[in-house]
Amino acid sequence: MISRPLVAAPVSGWIIGEPVAGMWVGILLELLTIRQLPIGGSRYWDAGPGAVVGAAALQALPPGPGALVLAAALGVAFGWAGGWTVALMRRVNARWVQPLSAGPVTPREVVVRHTSAMALDFGRAAALTAAGLIAGRLSGPRIDLVPSEVAPLAASVLLGATALALGSDIRTVATGRKVWAAFGLGALGSGILWLWLS
């Protein structure tokens, strides 16, 4: 689970000196991926490399909501691309392990094919992350955001994305009137408490 955005992004952010902004990017990406259930052969984003790339991009961006949106967008793009590479790797794996069901098999052959498939996955994720870090390094310094000018737009995007994603996540993984009620009461109570405390 260290590859989940909630861990990968803040740890990457910590490495470049921006752990809190990295955590925000991680939460955003986590909310966008919770509803993608890795069931059967379904295709889903590979959120880990996306989270690392997104959080690392924060280093080249001026602090503020604009940076979070841009970093999250990089995370989305690389998470989506990562999903395609996972699908490709699974096809490669199917060919790679096919000889195991075609003839006499030794334990060593199973271990070699299984562990080499894991090594391939490791290499795939590392290559994807490296490509993202290089792309971020090349393009990041060219982005010159002025926080006061872009902040309202960026804040609106963050507000919309988080609220839509959270509602969508809860509804995707759980259904029923009680779910509505629990979510609504939780939100109402938390909102009142939040406003009262602040």
Place this chain on the structure above:
Amino acid sequence: MAELDRSTGVRLLVRSLAIQGSWNYATMLGVGIAFTLLPVLRRARGDDPADLAAAIRRHTGFFNAHPYLASVAVGALARLEVEGAPPETIDRFKRALISPLGALGDRLVWARWRPFCALSASLAFVVGAPWWVACLLFLGMYNVGHLALRIWGLRFGWRNGRDVGRALLASPLRRVPDRLTIPLAAVGGLLLPPLVVGAAGGAGTPDVPVIFVAFGLAAIGFWKPLTAGRLAALGIVIGSLALAVLGETLW
């Protein structure tokens, strides 16, 4: 009943952590099951190389289940192999386990436990916990459940052997996803206001309108989850492009 000795049990558990290592569209978890079962197959069929090779080939065939609950299948298959069950019985048994283990595991872990841990850790962060506490909270909570499920599954499978399907039907684990539903939704609700205020706070927007707008958007997310989820991701991408244009640069 044969005993599952501690060292074999630990080896099965450790190997089961890598059960998805060669996941593929043809045999899915098949090779992972064979890889995990190797210590038991060597013990049960190691005297006859041809018998061992046949057993390994049998287990590399198609199998799918939730990766954590696959440990139930591993435990039960290990016992069947040790007891010398006929190959046809083992094949039928494996096929029968695919659906229940997949359905229960997906509901329990992917649709309840993981979101619950992620939202709880996010809630801790947005109400003021340091980022590393939130990370550790997520990792700790999630993995306590994850490892407990794997260990329980292995023991449960071994203990029940070929009756594991029936035992699973009577297991209290089946009720856990339903019991997690309301807490999950409540944590999601509790998270919404501080999350959106924190996310949109950099612009200095007043909290009240932000929270009201968030309620409306979350309701849209409830109403049209698929569209809303796509819209959220698309909004991030389009928003970033707009920001890049605003920043007078082409990304």
